[in-house]
Amino acid sequence: MSQSDVVDLARLRRSCAHCSLQELCLPAGITGEELAELDSIMRRRRPLNRNERLFHHGDALNCVFVAREGAFKTISISREGDETVVGFHMPGELIGLDALGDGHHRCEAIALVDSSVCEIPFDRLTEIASHIPGLQFQLMRVIGQSVSRDQDHMAMLLRRQAHERLAMFLMGLRERLEILGQRSDVFRLPMSREDIAAYLGLALETVSRAFGRLQDDGIIHVHGRSIEVLNADALDACAHGEQTPPSAGRRCGSRTQG
Amino acid sequence: MSQSDVVDLARLRRSCAHCSLQELCLPAGITGEELAELDSIMRRRRPLNRNERLFHHGDALNCVFVAREGAFKTISISREGDETVVGFHMPGELIGLDALGDGHHRCEAIALVDSSVCEIPFDRLTEIASHIPGLQFQLMRVIGQSVSRDQDHMAMLLRRQAHERLAMFLMGLRERLEILGQRSDVFRLPMSREDIAAYLGLALETVSRAFGRLQDDGIIHVHGRSIEVLNADALDACAHGEQTPPSAGRRCGSRTQG
DNA sequence: CGTGTGATTGATTCTTGTCAACTATAGTGG
C-alpha cells in the first residue's frame, strides 16, 4: 500500500464517508471505487458567513449543495417583495433542488449562522448517477424526501392555529436534531422570530406570543433563541390540536380562561 | 411496410406521441425506438369513476400515473382525521410522486370526475430512464416542476387573504387549461368548494364568500362550478394583493364600503 | 315533485394582524 493510497482513504473518510452525505450515497450499497468517483466531483466550499448567499434567485443550476455545518434558509421573494421562507436546512440536508424544474433557482439560499457546505456539480452528479444505479435510486429518494418535507410544511400552514404551527415546527426541528445526534431537548434556534414567522405564515408578533403561550403552558422554556423542551408529549399533542394532553401541559389551549 | 407496422405506429400515436406524456418524454429528443420502449411499459388503465381512488395512503409505490382525461385531487389525512388537499391534477400531469421519499404513498389520489389515467411501473421507468439520458433528464424536470408547484401552493397559503388565495388558485388553473389548449376564460371547476377550501387552507364558507366578492368586483362570473373570467388582468392583480387594478374591477377590496 | 347534496348567506365569536411602545441583548467606541 503506497503513501498516496493511505492519504486518499483518509481524504475519503473525511470528505464523504463521515459526513452528512451518508444519506445520499452510502446506504445504497456503493463500492469504494464508486464512492471515490463521487468524491472526485465533490468540492468542499469555503465557509460562509452569516447572511451570505449560496445562490440567488434566477441563478442557473450549477451545483446542488449539502449543508455541513451551520444552518440555512431558502427564501422566495414574491412579486410584491415580501419574503417567504420555503425551508430551513440543517447539516446533512440538500439545498438547491428548487432549480430542478426549469434549471434556474426559484429561491435564494442564505446562511443563518456561520456555515459550510459541500457543492456537487449537478451535471456531473446526474452523469455519474446514470451508471451507478444505487446512487440514482438514492438521488430519487432524497428528492422525494424534500417533496415530503414540503408537504409537511404545508400541513403546518393549513387551518392550524399559531401555537399549533409553532409546536409542529419545534417537533420537526427536534426530529432533525435527533437524526444529527444532537440534543433535542435543549437547543438554540439558528433563525430569528421573523424567519419563523415567514416560514409559518404568521406575523412575527404572533410567533412571539405563541412562544409565550407554550411557555405559560409549561411545555417549553424560552429564552430568546434558546429553547428547552420540558414536555415533549405535550408539545406533540399541541402540534396536533389536542387541547388537554393526557400526561401533562396543565392548560394547553386555555391561557386566559379560569 | 407491413400491416403490423402500421398498426404499431397508430398505436404509438394514440398512446404516447399524442398524449399528455409529451411533456415527460417527447421534447427530450427521444428516438422512435426509445419511444416504443417507453410505450411498451405504459399501460392504459380502465377509466375511473368519480370518487374512485387511484391509490391509498400507505400503498407501496408500484406505478406513477399520468392523468389523461378528467381531474384528480391528492389528499393527505392528518392524524386528527381532517383532509388537506395537497394538489389537483389535470390531464398531462403526473400523480404519485409523493411516494418517492420512502417508497410508500403519503397521499390518496381520488378522481374528482370520471377520469382515465396511464400507469407506468416505476421500477421499469427508472430502469429505462437509466439508459435513455433524455428521459432521465425529463424525469428530473417533471419531478422538479412538481416541487415548484408545491412551492407555488405554499405561496398561496402564506399571509394572503381569502380572495387573494382564490384569485391565485384561479390564475393557476387558467394557466394549466391554456397549456392543455382549452378555453381559460370560461370553464367548469371539477372540484367542490370544500376541496378548494381544503386546498387553500380556508373554511368552505370563506371560499364561497371569496367567489362572491370576486363576482361583485366584476372580475369573474360564478354560477356554481361554472366560472367565467371577465377581467383576467384584475384577477391577476387581485392575486397579488393589489387593491385597485388599473384597467377595471371597479372596487376590488371594498365590497361593503361606500 | 320531493329529496339530498352542494352552495350561499347571515350573525357572532375568536384569532390574528397591525401599530405602537417597551425591554433585553450584543456589539461599539470612548
Next chain:
DNA sequence: CCACTATAGTTGACAAGAATCAATCACACG
C-alpha cells in the same frame, strides 16, 4: 469599564378577517 446604539424580541390595545354555527337556497336525481 461603561455608556451608547442598533437589533431582536416582547407585550399591549385595537381592528380586521376568517371560523363557526345556523338557516336558506339551488340544483340534480330518482
